[in-house]
Amino acid sequence: VLPENFWDLTAKSLESWQADGRTWYRFAALPGLTFYVNEFVVSKDAEFLAQVQSVENGIVTLATLKDYMQPQNAVWGIHARNPEQSMALNLLMNPEIDFVTLLGQAGTGKTLLTLAAALTQTLDMRKFSEIIFTRATVSVGEDIGFLPGTEEEKMQPWMGALEDNLEVLNKSERGTSDWSRNAANDLIRSRIRVKSMSFMRGRTFLNKLVIIDEAQNLSPKQMKTLITRAGPGSKIVCLGNIAQIDTPYLTEGSSGLTYVVDRFRGWKHAGHMTLERGERSRLADFAAEAL
Template identity: 65%
Template structure:
């Protein structure tokens, strides 16, 4: 194991490999060590169709690819560098010798404790190198610190450390904005919409499809359509707070909801992400816009709705019935919002509302995420609810299902993540918000104000 002493020696817990198989190529010039118990746990998790099982199999394939020729001396390490990962200069080491268990205060039969014992053994064998345990498991990190081991979370999957810095989709303009940006201003109308071309220092910081608002003496709400150096073309947003501009009987109640409806109803925006706390109107606005474009404007052929099936409490076991019947308990939010939309038409009467309800049900399909791989959706309005529980890899799988004429809308609240080992910084929803910002066919809005009820708003603030 002779190696440059400045290169660190990372021991990987199994959960890191099961979370991100490509982590083997994320440590650059540093070395990686895998205990034998980690390989055993990979083998135990390889069967099945879950994301964990797929990742276990992919990790095993990567390991075989790295080890390559059977004549290589594993004790001296296998180079991690390859044609696809030339930037990696570290080596992979596997446990080749048995290690006596020397932690009497811990149970030796538990895998986590065996890994801790191996790390302590490596610290003794390699006194001149920094040995670090990397794990997504908080408890093993706590035990490791108690034993004097340097431990770290796996950070490479995180899009950003502080989600407070996450792109919100809109920007407030300063009070002196017009003084600095109106000298060479141009304005015109096109297809009934008002456009402004401004030049000034703030224009270069704008992003395509980012909303800008000025809430001083003369309120101004617009969306950025084009950026050329220090110039930006802004389009005045449509005002959905007015009763005559309602969308399936729904009006926006604040500026963020109005921004969201502008994106949801824009056929040139193929991908929309809406973040917000409970009760901010994410699902209701999306369904209203979807029904408007499927039933009235006929831009899309049908609505497809899916979500991650993770229980808040204990699992109630297997559910009987077809795919839609199995998904029905998870779609309570859909039913609640459809009731609101159906009751918004006061003139239809009971028979009219019943007929509308049947029509709506025929155009909404509920699909399970388990059967999305390999599918292509043509001219569909795809809604992914509870998207904060998806990993970046799962998110990519879903978004790449979109065929020509399909719009994808992701809804979620990154403060309510139920998936193990997924955090606000590593969620697939955070990942796509950050990666898609600035693309001409993408839009994002973070909804701030709860509009469900005064009770729900107070609970959100105080509990």
């Protein structure tokens, strides 16, 4: 959050111009204010939202964001419900950003926003050939033993989050008749591959958008194995909630998700966003705070 007198402090060195539909600002770095590349800045009243584009030789460059809260900027029929979600969509839809980490408690919209952005870029924009969806298969309660079937069938019980969000996205799909909705559903499912993390070593993903769900349950070593799978034209999105680590071997400090957020800070092709406002329901919001 920018200090209230930010514009007064930068007035002497401030330059501003319009380019590619956005307003850009350049000013000399201020003492006591550290900016990182791809960090989001917001005014106290949330009227001004921008992203740090570069920090070089004491000069900071900002650019305003695309406002995904406006219905006309909806992504796959979904528009942001708060400024944080709009910032997250700016990261997810930016072709220059190869690695995105989204943190947030249950119901902040991490999976929904990521899937909406993934479907738009895969089916509408043809930027990616496929969406790969994977997650750490750590049970919340007791394990249910070996599961029969193919790799995708074995992963099915873990994919409730994917199914729930696809249902929401398919409802918001443009086609209204049952037939067109079913056709859209089949098309969507043909582009989403559910993969197990156990068989990732040695793979290379070309032009694919890889979504790693429940990433807080991965160790730094597992994270490295997954992220180094990215080939040309691929993008990796890690989703997680540090407060919901289900494995007894990791803590908030040693989780691979904490590790990558820290290590990628300041790299111009990576972005991180922590979503704080729950949008699922008043019950889920209260439960997340009170319990």
